[in-house]
Amino acid sequence: MLAVNHANKLFGAPADTAAKPSPELEKLGGAALAEAKKQGATYCDIRINRYRQQFSGYRLAPQRDSNKTDEVPFITDQQSFGFGVRVIANGQWGFAASPLVTPEEIARITREAVVVAKANSALQASPVELAPTKAYTDRWTSPFEKDPFGVQVDEKLELMHNATAIIKKDPKVFAAFGFLAIRGEDKYLATSDGSSIQQYVVQVFPALQATAVDFQKNISRTRSYSIPPVSEGWEAIARANLSENAPRISAEVLEHLAAPPVTPGKKDLVLLPTHLWLTIHESLGHSTELDRALGYEANFAGTSFMTTEKMGSYQVGSQLINVFGDRTNAGGLASVKYDDDGVLTTKFPIIEKGIFKHYQTIRDQAHLIGETESRGCCYADSWASVPFQRMPNVWLAPGPRDVTPDDLIAGIDDGVLIDGDGSFSIDQQRYNFQFGGDVFYEIKGGKKRGMISRVAYQAKTTDFWHSCDGIAGASYWQQFGSFFDGKGEPEQINAVSHGCSPARFRQVNVLLTD
Amino acid sequence: MLSQTDAKNLIDKVISYSKLPQCEADVNWTEDAFIRFANNGITTSGYRITQQVSISSVTDDKREGNAVVTELSDEALKRGVEQAEALARISKPNPEDMPALGPQKYLVLANFDPFTGSARGDVMIPHVKAVIESARENKLTAAGYIQRSANAVAVGNRAGLFGYHTYTDSSLTNTMRNAGGSSSGWASQTSVSLKDVNGETAGRISTEKCLRGAGTQKKLAPGKYTVILEPAAVSDIVGYLGSNFGARDAEQGQSFLSKQGGGTHLGEKMFPEHITLRSDPLDTRLATAPWGPSLLPNQRMAWIEKGVVKNFYYDRFWASKAGKDPTPSPGNLVLDGQDNTLDDLIRSTDRGLLITRFWYIRVLQPQTLQVTGLTRDGVFLVEKGKVTDPVNNFRWNESPVRVLQNTTKLTQPLRSQGAEAGSSIVPAIIATDFNLASVSDAV
Numbered sequence: 001m002l003a004v005n006h007a008n009k010l011f012g013a014p015a016d017t018a019a020k021p022s023p024e025l026e027k028l029g030g031a032a033l034a035e036a037k038k039q040g041a042t043y044c045d046i047r048i049n050r051y052r053q054q055f056s057g058y059r060l061a062p063q064r065d066s067n068k069t070d071e072v073p074f075i076t077d078q079q080s081f082g083f084g085v086r087v088i089a090n091g092q093w094g095f096a097a098s099p100l101v102t103p104e105e106i107a108r109i110t111r112e113a114v115v116v117a118k119a120n121s122a123l124q125a126s127p128v129e130l131a132p133t134k135a136y137t138d139r140w141t142s143p144f145e146k147d148p149f150g151v152q153v154d155e156k157l158e159l160m161h162n163a164t165a166i167i168k169k170d171p172k173v174f175a176a177f178g179f180l181a182i183r184g185e186d187k188y189l190a191t192s193d194g195s196s197i198q199q200y201v202v203q204v205f206p207a208l209q210a211t212a213v214d215f216q217k218n219i220s221r222t223r224s225y226s227i228p229p230v231s232e233g234w235e236a237i238a239r240a241n242l243s244e245n246a247p248r249i250s251a252e253v254l255e256h257l258a259a260p261p262v263t264p265g266k267k268d269l270v271l272l273p274t275h276l277w278l279t280i281h282e283s284l285g286h287s288t289e290l291d292r293a294l295g296y297e298a299n300f301a302g303t304s305f306m307t308t309e310k311m312g313s314y315q316v317g318s319q320l321i322n323v324f325g326d327r328t329n330a331g332g333l334a335s336v337k338y339d340d341d342g343v344l345t346t347k348f349p350i351i352e353k354g355i356f357k358h359y360q361t362i363r364d365q366a367h368l369i370g371e372t373e374s375r376g377c378c379y380a381d382s383w384a385s386v387p388f389q390r391m392p393n394v395w396l397a398p399g400p401r402d403v404t405p406d407d408l409i410a411g412i413d414d415g416v417l418i419d420g421d422g423s424f425s426i427d428q429q430r431y432n433f434q435f436g437g438d439v440f441y442e443i444k445g446g447k448k449r450g451m452i453s454r455v456a457y458q459a460k461t462t463d464f465w466h467s468c469d470g471i472a473g474a475s476y477w478q479q480f481g482s483f484f485d486g487k488g489e490p491e492q493i494n495a496v497s498h499g500c501s502p503a504r505f506r507q508v509n510v511l512l513t514d
Numbered sequence: 515m516l517s518q519t520d521a522k523n524l525i526d527k528v529i530s531y532s533k534l535p536q537c538e539a540d541v542n543w544t545e546d547a548f549i550r551f552a553n554n555g556i557t558t559s560g561y562r563i564t565q566q567v568s569i570s571s572v573t574d575d576k577r578e579g580n581a582v583v584t585e586l587s588d589e590a591l592k593r594g595v596e597q598a599e600a601l602a603r604i605s606k607p608n609p610e611d612m613p614a615l616g617p618q619k620y621l622v623l624a625n626f627d628p629f630t631g632s633a634r635g636d637v638m639i640p641h642v643k644a645v646i647e648s649a650r651e652n653k654l655t656a657a658g659y660i661q662r663s664a665n666a667v668a669v670g671n672r673a674g675l676f677g678y679h680t681y682t683d684s685s686l687t688n689t690m691r692n693a694g695g696s697s698s699g700w701a702s703q704t705s706v707s708l709k710d711v712n713g714e715t716a717g718r719i720s721t722e723k724c725l726r727g728a729g730t731q732k733k734l735a736p737g738k739y740t741v742i743l744e745p746a747a748v749s750d751i752v753g754y755l756g757s758n759f760g761a762r763d764a765e766q767g768q769s770f771l772s773k774q775g776g777g778t779h780l781g782e783k784m785f786p787e788h789i790t791l792r793s794d795p796l797d798t799r800l801a802t803a804p805w806g807p808s809l810l811p812n813q814r815m816a817w818i819e820k821g822v823v824k825n826f827y828y829d830r831f832w833a834s835k836a837g838k839d840p841t842p843s844p845g846n847l848v849l850d851g852q853d854n855t856l857d858d859l860i861r862s863t864d865r866g867l868l869i870t871r872f873w874y875i876r877v878l879q880p881q882t883l884q885v886t887g888l889t890r891d892g893v894f895l896v897e898k899g900k901v902t903d904p905v906n907n908f909r910w911n912e913s914p915v916r917v918l919q920n921t922t923k924l925t926q927p928l929r930s931q932g933a934e935a936g937s938s939i940v941p942a943i944i945a946t947d948f949n950l951a952s953v954s955d956a957v
Contacts, residue, residue: 005583005590064765064835070609075601078582080566095560099584112561119635123642125555153604161606174766213767218774220767220881296552298657298698299689302873302956307695386558423876425909427888427956432909434886434952436878456878456886458909458952489550489659511951514884514913 006101007050007081011186011200021139021188021198029190031103032085035110036192041117043088043130044110045191047340048101049383050081052186054149056156057179060168069168073157074179082383085110089117091127093364097384131366131374133343135194140337142201143330144233148182149202151234156180159242166246167210173250174213174220180237181205181229181483183495187340195342203333203495204236205229205483208246210253221453223253224438226274226420228480229495230331252451256439259451264512268415268443269457269505270408273478275437276396277498278421281485283461284316284323285394285498287430288350289487290359294368296388301487302428305461306356308369314356317465322397323351325360327376332393333481333495334379340387341378348375350394354465362389381492388488395479395499399471408470408504415443416455416510421480423456434458436513456511470504477501515631516543516565518678521668524586528569529672531595534602536572536614538671538809541565545631548661549638554646561634567591571598576611578602612830614673620804620811621795623679627707630682631664638662641713645688648717654724656717658688662708667803675809683801684708685931686716689891690724691957696731697904698957699723700870700891702746704931706801723870723892732895732903733953740866741948742859742896743917745930745940748849750872752791753935754885755914756847759817761826761836770883770915771823778826785821789918790850792816797939799929802846812845818918851927851941859923859944861899866944868894868901872910875934884913888954890933907957908950920946 010024029046036044056075063070082099083106094117096109160178167176183203190196208225225248227240271279291297292304306314327334327345339345341363349357361371362378379390409417420438427433440455441448459467481497516524521541528539542565549559568582569591579601583594629637638660649656662684670676685704691697701719703711743751764771764778771779795802795812804812808829816824825841833840860868870892878884886909893905924941931937 005585005593006587007585062766064762064832071606072608072610073606074578074608075605076580076582077597077601080582080584082564082584084562092556093558095558095562097560097562097564099563099565099586116559116561116635119639120549120556120559123551123556123639123646125553125557153601157605211768215767215772215776216774218767218772218881294553295655295657295691296557298552298655298691299659299687299700303691303695305955384562384564386560388558423878423886425874425876425886425888427907427909427954428873428890429956431956432888432952432954434909434911454879460955490546490548490661509952511911513878513911514882 007079011050019139020137021196025188025198026190026196028101028103028106029188029196031106032110033190033192035107036087036114039111039114041087041089041114043192044085045189046083046085047383048083048188050186052184053078054182055179056153057160058164059177060164061175067171075153075157080382084383085113086387087113087117088128089114090121092117092121092124093128094120095386128364129367130363131372133193133363133374136338136342137196139198142231142335144202146234148204148234149184163208163242163246166243167250170250172212172254173210175211178208189340189342191342193342197338197342199336199338201231201336202233203229203231206237206240206242208242208249210249212253212257214257221253221256223249223256224420225249226438226480229333229483231333231335232331252439255451256453259453261454262416262440262452262510262512264510266507267510268412269508270415270417270443270502271505272419272502273480273500274420275418276500276503277480278424279435280394280396280498280500282424282426283430283433284351285391287461288359289389289391290361290365290369291389293359297487300489305429305431310356311359311369312357315354316351316356316462317354318468319353320399320468320471321351321354321465323394324348325350325375325392325394327392329393331479332497334391334393334497339376339378340380341374343374343376343378345376360389360392365389379494381494385492390494391485391496393497398474398477398501401473403470403472405472405476405502408472408502409443409448410446411470412443412446417441417443417448431460433461454513456513457508458511459508464505464508467506467508468503469506472501515664515680516666521666521678522676524567525668525670528567528591528595531592532571532599534571534599535574536672538570538614540568541668543666544663546661546663547634548659549642550659551642552657554649554656556642567594569594569598571602572611573602576607577605578608578611579605610831614671615675615809616673617675618811620677623795623798623802623804625706625798625801626680627682630662630684630708633662633708637708641686641711644713645717648721649690652721652725654690654692654721656688656690658686660686669805669809677805679804681801682706684711686711686713688716688720690720692724692728695957697724697727698891699727702931704929704937706798726894727892727904729904732905734905736908736950736952738947738949740863740944740946742863742866742868742942742944744870744942745928746871746932747869748940748943749930749938750875750932750935751914751917752847752849752938752940754875754883756791756844758883759826761828762832764826768880770881772881779823780826782823783821784823785818785918786921787821788852788924789818789821789921790816791818792848793844793846794848795845797848799939800846800937806842806845808842810840810842812842815841847938849927849940851924854923854925856925856942859925859942860896860901862923863896863944864898866896867905868896871932873933878911882913883915884911886911907954909952909954910949911951912949917945917948922946
């Protein structure tokens with residue numbers, strides 16, 4: 001019988017399907033709300049959160065000066081539990097957090113948050129104004145069929161061992177690496193606007209990678225199996241068919257190692273969803289964050305070329321481009337029922353027929369662009385982090401039903417097809433980006449040919465999206481994403497998904513990397 | 515603050531709960547306070563305490579498990595130990611596991627400043643105010659971030675190893691933008707003592723950069739340029755290079771130190787005589803801990819000495835196979851300089867670009883260490899020894915290896931921090947043939 005910690009007592013088992021938040025959590029939340037009122041705060045919210053992450057996997061690599069392989073397993077289970085209190089006092093935000101979840105500490109930390117707010121109010125640009133939201137009492141769990149934390153660790157290790165061993169079976173493959181990441185986020189939010197919300201989110205992320213080395217040429221290449229991280233349970237890992245895909249990864253890394261370098265120049269590109277998700281994220285996701293456009297991120301993540309006067313009229317890309325912000329779509333890493341402001345999440349258009357329509361917003365920003373409600377994009381990555389505007393799932397709508405990836409390729413005389421993500425870099429206003437990929441295939445005379453190597457493409461965001469002249473249909477739409485999108489000071493991460501179908505871009509600047 | 519006695523008790527408790535032959539506990543405790551500002555006003559700020567204990571257990575036959583907990587009650591620690599041990603029992607033997615390290619002699623490093631450790635809004639707000647006043651006086655918009663942290667780290671294991679260390683750290687960064695959004699200036703200060711942070715100075719530097727950048731901008735084409743990199747930019751270059759001295763990667767064809775046909779560049783003169791890159795835990799300007807992930811004591815170590823690749827770091831497993839003494843990975847990085855000032859570097863440049871800092875650096879090819887990144891917050895043309903016009907930003911594709919190979923002159927080093935690779939002690943440098951690959955319209 002395992003010892004039970006405080007977090008487990010409060011949050012219970014994932015299978016607990018009660019419709020209301022735990023009374024004990026509500027009582028603790030009430031301690032913050034009451035103390036904030038006593039201290040003269042005009043608003044208060046408290047998040048009592050527990051995060052659990054489990055990583056397991058294998059690294060198979062050769063021993064020193066030998067062809068023998070060391071098979072190195074790893075397994076870690078990490079838990080983080082605490083609370084953060086946010087208040088508005090004298091018109092200014094204050095925040096404080098502690099890992100000691102007791103009524104006394106909650107009252108003390110709430111007083112600290114009020115001290116912070118009052119001290120800072122001397123230097124406020126303008127008083128904080130919150131867009132209205134309804135009060136909710138609710139409990140919600142992200143959909144999953146099988147709790148991934150409930151699957152035995154030896155089963156997980158065996159799965160990863162089998163897949164990595166298959167990759168490494170060919171002695172020409174230098175190393176194999178695979179891991180399973182499983183994440184659970186228990187969140188309780190109480191606000192002085194009357195909301196009491198308990199949510200539980202489960203996410204899984206499997207990964208497989210092969211490495212090949214040519215010592216004579218002093219080059220090394222990798223090939224990954226692109227598996228989307230998703231808000232789902234063990235069923236998503238089972239569906240990934242890791243061992244079934246391992247032989248392909250093994251063969252493709254050797255093909256990559258032998259692949260000739262690209263001839264640089266202006267070329268047409270077909271980008272698969274395994275790759276295009278990241279281009280969407282960097283160029284359209286980040287540029288339409290309102291906090292960037294308003295200058296709140298000027299000192300770190302940057303501002304945006306998508307300035308406020310462009311909202312509603314600016315042509316970002318071709319008429320084929322329809323992009324949505326969405327925290328409701330199935331499997332999306334940013335999907336929750338309520339955001340960290342207590343706002344019911346939604347789906348909203350960001351770009352319609354190439355025209356920039358809406359920013360991603362939260363409660364304290366909406367009025368700054370003349371809007372009357374938040375679009376539900378508030379998130380903090382920890383109980384110890386200040387909630388702020390983070391990216392929802394941002395996805396590109398598919399093209400006409402009858403368009404296939406082969407149709408896109410058939411329309412290209414000289415081009416490159418890119419599968420999987422690689423290096424990524426974009427400037428602080430989201431104009432100039434440069435992306436690599438996982439593997440690259442030459443397109444010649446309307447046909448996909450063999451693999452090529454050392455490819456990166458560089459473009460200006462608007463030129464790139466204007467050059468899009470083909471998007472495959474809905475049956476090719478797939479969602480990929482990242483657990484690790486960074487923003488803010490102190491820096492926070494955010495998990496976010498981006499769906500799309502394969503798409504074609506004309507005359508993009510293709511580079512040969514070293 | 516978690517005291518040494520409390521830390522020792524915590525670790526002893528964890529070890530007493532363990533039933534497996536090896537048990538290690540790593541404790542991290544932090545109290546920090548921060549203020550973020552933008553549009554000439556404070557936006558978000560906070561005060562918080564965070565803590566965690568990482569518990570690692572190993573069986574007789576080298577099965578390993580790890581659990582991390584943030585609750586420190588007896589029940590929670592017990593559960594953490596049980597979890598780590600359950601994972602270890604269920605795992606498979608790790609052929610690269612090494613026996614636990616016994617007691618170590620860790621350096622006693624004086625990088626805790628009590629003033630910094632207790633500073634709150636009353637200490638930090640005047641610095642924010644000074645930056646914002648500089649912005650208002652010059653019709654600019656300021657954004658920035660000031661923070662300080664007090665930290666305690668401790669480690670112990672069943673084999674008798676114990677270490678405890680406290681340190682503080684602080685920083686102030688700020689960005690000034692002009693009304694039309696055509697210019698941006700940036701300044702940064704970072705120190706283990708908040709007494710070294712000065713909002714007036716940081717505000718003045720970023721203001722000057724922004725005002726200078728607001729002049730008529732010269733549009734320059736991509737190409738290879740002689741560049742004068744300010745310390746914040748050099749810090750990122752050195753940070754990307756410094757994490758690549760691992761022996762295993764070098765010997766197994768995975769790094770810039772791997773040789774064509776096999777072997778490594780260890781002992782070769784890959785860089786000019788005036789390049790010395792080293793780690794120095796005794797340089798208390800940096801908040802370095804006495805030990806790193808391997809638990810080996812951090813020590814003074816040259817990675818590049820007078821241009822020669824002097825050392826690799828060998829983890830304990832690889833060292834045992836290579837017949838070498840194990841060495842810690844770089845706990846910090848110091849690039850030695852020369853007796854020049856930034857003005858000397860500018861004066862000695864006939865035509866080049868003065869670059870404030872870099873942004874969004876990512877590796878393109880690990881073997882050549884070719885990386886891509888962008889310039890940001892101030893690029894200026896230097897002509898005949900003088901700073902002349904502001905210049906557009908660029909994307910660059912370049913290897914930190916080549917940058918140091920092409921470095922011709924350096925200033926005295928100081929503690930600095932860029933955007934991507936942490937903080938280090940670095941000079942400003944002149945480097946020739948820096949590949950500015952495309953123009954960035956960003957400001």
